[in-house]
Amino acid sequence: MKTTLPPCALAPEMYQDEVLYSPPSRRDVTAEEWRAYQAKKAAAHRRCAGCEVFAECLHRAVVEVDVAGFLACTSETDRRRMRRDLGIEVELDQSPYGTARVGGGPVDHDAVVAARRAYPEDTNKQLADRLGCSASTIKRHLRQERERAQEAPVVVEERPEPTVTEVLDAFDRLDCARSA
Numbered sequence: 001m002k003t004t005l006p007p008c009a010l011a012p013e014m015y016q017d018e019v020l021y022s023p024p025s026r027r028d029v030t031a032e033e034w035r036a037y038q039a040k041k042a043a044a045h046r047r048c049a050g051c052e053v054f055a056e057c058l059h060r061a062v063v064e065v066d067v068a069g070f071l072a073c074t075s076e077t078d079r080r081r082m083r084r085d086l087g088i089e090v091e092l093d094q095s096p097y098g099t100a101r102v103g104g105g106p107v108d109h110d111a112v113v114a115a116r117r118a119y120p121e122d123t124n125k126q127l128a129d130r131l132g133c134s135a136s137t138i139k140r141h142l143r144q145e146r147e148r149a150q151e152a153p154v155v156v157e158e159r160p161e162p163t164v165t166e167v168l169d170a171f172d173r174l175d176c177a178r179s180a
């Protein structure tokens with residue numbers, strides 16, 4: 001029987017792009033870098049939007065596992081917003097599905113935070129050299145960590161697992177869904 005692969009499996013390099021793993025904020029990059037990021041995100045978004053298993057993929061990434069990177073039309077930040085909206089919390093996935101990539105792939109967020117704690121006097125450039133990435137990547141991860149620390153705690157309700165429909169409704173409330 002012929003199996004149809006989802007678009008992310010057919011173009012994995014698109015989804016493993018470092019800029020989709022740790023999106024920049026507009027103020028940290030040039031206009032050209034911002035346009036390049038937006039173009040990459042839009043291309044991945046289009047693929048996910050046309051994916052046959054989009055709803056199931058989004059449900060799993062929001063309700064079951066906290067995986068890194070862009071998938072099912074959402075960034076990690078989008079999925080955190082959806083969990084807050086749904087009143088759920090999900091453990092960081094430690095399975096191979098969610099394990100950080102190493103060896104030339106995108107740098108793991110936790111590795112950057114751990115390196116900052118271990119070497120508090122290092123510049124971003126020195127940390128980047130230690131981890132084999134760019135200083136702007138270090139900067140992005142540390143900014144994301146500050147933003148997470150500032151977020152109010154999730155109010156977790158005693159409730160059944162959100163359904164696929166509830167997750168899709170939460171997705172529709174995201175800005176990225178409205179601008180897609």
Ligand code: SF4
Pocket residue numbers: 006007008009047048049051052053054057058070071072073
């Ligand atoms: S929706 Fe999920 S399975 Fe489909 S292309 Fe996007 S990331 Fe891959």
